[in-house]
Amino acid sequence: MQQLSSEIEGTFRREYGRAVAVLTRFLGDISLAEEAVQEAYATALERWPRAGIPPSPAGWIIATARNKALDRLRRESTRADRERAAQVSADQEESEEQEEPEEHDVRDDHLRLIFTCCHPALASEAQLALSLRLLGGLTTDEIARAFLVPVSTMAQRISRAKAKIRDAGIPYRVPEAAELPVRLRAVLMVVYLIFNEGYSASSGDQLVRPDFCDEAIRLGRQLAELLPEESEVIGLLALMLFIDARRDTRAVGGNFVKLADQDRDSWNQLHIEEGRYLLRICLERNRPGPYQLQAAINAVHCDAPTTADTDWQQIVMLYDQLMAIAPSPVVALNRAVAVAELEGADRALRLVDEIELRHYHLFHAVRADFLRRLGRSADAATEYRIAIEKCANKMERDFLVRQYRSLPGQ
Amino acid sequence: MKNYLLSVCYPAESTQPSPDVLNRIMSDVAAVRKEMQAAGVWLFSGGLYPTGSATVLRHQDGEIVITDGPFIESKEQIGGFTILAAPDLDAAIAWAGKLARAATTPIEVRPFMECSN
Numbered sequence: 200m201q202q203l204s205s206e207i208e209g210t211f212r213r214e215y216g217r218a219v220a221v222l223t224r225f226l227g228d229i230s231l232a233e234e235a236v237q238e239a240y241a242t243a244l245e246r247w248p249r250a251g252i253p254p255s256p257a258g259w260i261i262a263t264a265r266n267k268a269l270d271r272l273r274r275e276s277t278r279a280d281r282e283r284a285a286q287v288s289a290d291q292e293e294s295e296e297q298e299e300p301e302e303h304d305v306r307d308d309h310l311r312l313i314f315t316c317c318h319p320a321l322a323s324e325a326q327l328a329l330s331l332r333l334l335g336g337l338t339t340d341e342i343a344r345a346f347l348v349p350v351s352t353m354a355q356r357i358s359r360a361k362a363k364i365r366d367a368g369i370p371y372r373v374p375e376a377a378e379l380p381v382r383l384r385a386v387l388m389v390v391y392l393i394f395n396e397g398y399s400a401s402s403g404d405q406l407v408r409p410d411f412c413d414e415a416i417r418l419g420r421q422l423a424e425l426l427p428e429e430s431e432v433i434g435l436l437a438l439m440l441f442i443d444a445r446r447d448t449r450a451v452g453g454n455f456v457k458l459a460d461q462d463r464d465s466w467n468q469l470h471i472e473e474g475r476y477l478l479r480i481c482l483e484r485n486r487p488g489p490y491q492l493q494a495a496i497n498a499v500h501c502d503a504p505t506t507a508d509t510d511w512q513q514i515v516m517l518y519d520q521l522m523a524i525a526p527s528p529v530v531a532l533n534r535a536v537a538v539a540e541l542e543g544a545d546r547a548l549r550l551v552d553e554i555e556l557r558h559y560h561l562f563h564a565v566r567a568d569f570l571r572r573l574g575r576s577a578d579a580a581t582e583y584r585i586a587i588e589k590c591a592n593k594m595e596r597d598f599l600v601r602q603y604r605s606l607p608g609q
Numbered sequence: 610m611k612n613y614l615l616s617v618c619y620p621a622e623s624t625q626p627s628p629d630v631l632n633r634i635m636s637d638v639a640a641v642r643k644e645m646q647a648a649g650v651w652l653f654s655g656g657l658y659p660t661g662s663a664t665v666l667r668h669q670d671g672e673i674v675i676t677d678g679p680f681i682e683s684k685e686q687i688g689g690f691t692i693l694a695a696p697d698l699d700a701a702i703a704w705a706g707k708l709a710r711a712a713t714t715p716i717e718v719r720p721f722m723e724c725s726n
Contacts, residue, residue: 318698320698366720366722367698368696369699370696370699372699
């Protein structure tokens with residue numbers, strides 16, 4: 200029984216985004232769509248244990264939610280709702296032939312909902328919250344806990360975003376070809392933010408939140424399926440797979456382990472293989488972008504059987520390309536780390552000193568590491584102290600404290 | 610169709626551009642207006658005198674009290690606005706983008722409430 204209800208929960212979570220997407224088109228309103236899907240969930244909890252899980256759970260959820268919405272609209276007394284019910288009913292009769300919606304319709308709806316959640320007229324924190332709620336099927340409680348804000352704050356953030364979509368008339372459609380590149384960038388950014396929040400939780404005790412990584416990869420796969428011609432979509436999926444392959448080796452016994460010290464034999468080879476396959480597709484198309492280049496950098500790490508075998512020349516070259524098309528202080532910092540391996544910490548320290556990134560704990564952690572390698576222990580100690588103070592994640596902070604204590608004289 | 614208010618925003622402190630620049634802006638804005646009219650989306654537009662010209666009225670104890678405006682002293686001011694009818698926010702944003710380029714100032718897009726009757 201317990202197992203079955205968690206199976207039902209899992210099915211609904213997986214299908215939530217697609218179901219809400221289809222219902223939003225029927226009902227013209229996201230909140231009504233969500234209510235309908237939740238009613239279908241309640242029905243499933245009651246019926247599935249007796250009747251068994253239907254052969255096509257996704258189709259069942261959408262058909263049931265649609266009927267629930269229709270019942271509700273008919274019950275409600277306002278004229279506008281009755282008109283809407285009549286409209287939905289007419290739409291439904293047109294498609295009476297098949298009880299379940301066509302797969303390509305579902306896919307189009309899903310893509311529409313993704314672009315609506317990531318509309319640039321919504322603040323990025325609202326895009327993130329809305330995507331996790333509507334596309335990921337996470338509860339408001341779970342999202343609030345992940346971002347360490349009160350549930351009421353998160354509930355308000357999500358309901359305000361939904362109100363803006365409704366009131367401002369944010370359209371429920373896939374952008375036209377001319378706007379697609381810019382709009383897609385926002386979508387990929389949200390997916391990557393979800394992944395990063397999972398891979399390196401910005402705060403809290405846990406280093407990795409696997410559910411967020413899994414969710415981001417799932418969204419990445421769906422996007423790759425929906426927009427297979429977009430190389431950056433493929434690149435992002437490859438990037439997430441390469442990084443996620445190292446997930447289990449990044450924290451051992453509650454301690455953070457840096458890349459050089461990770462057990463490479465325990466990296467997820469299936470993820471790495473899939474990442475390589477995707478990257479080959481990108482290389483053949485030869486339309487490089489920031490995500491593809493980052494994926495390529497991570498592929499080089501995965502190719503090296505030991506840290507000493509890493510092709511740092513190749514990595515620095517890829518960072519040069521990345522700096523050419525998408526320069527940022529964080530990219531410059533990562534490039535400096537690679538330069539340190541190739542040309543020494545002295546050269547790398549000079550590069551880092553030109554970067555404006557003093558609010559970022561890793562800037563200080565990288566600088567501290569270079570100073571340590573150069574034997575400047577006192578300077579390294581000062582730098583570690585700043586890094587520790589700025590680091591909000593407990594496990595990463597503990598690692599920095601260990602580095603600090605291992606300095607001669609500490 | 611929804612109606613949208615496109616407000617031309619500029620910092621209260623900003624100095625007026627030179628006559629040449631201003632003329633250029635005026636003719637660019639007029640061109641966008643003509644384009645909106647030709648597309649059938651334009652409902653109304655106009656520029657406003659500075660806030661020093663504003664007057665505020667309050668209904669207080671059964672009387673109308675008149676004071677020198679503006680109602681709110683703010684760092685940003687509205688220099689003019691356009692009202693247009695568009696199918697959705699993306700369409701309004703596309704027009705607002707053209708206006709921002711022409712006016713060389715930020716444009717705020719706000720939806721009007723739908724009239725229920």
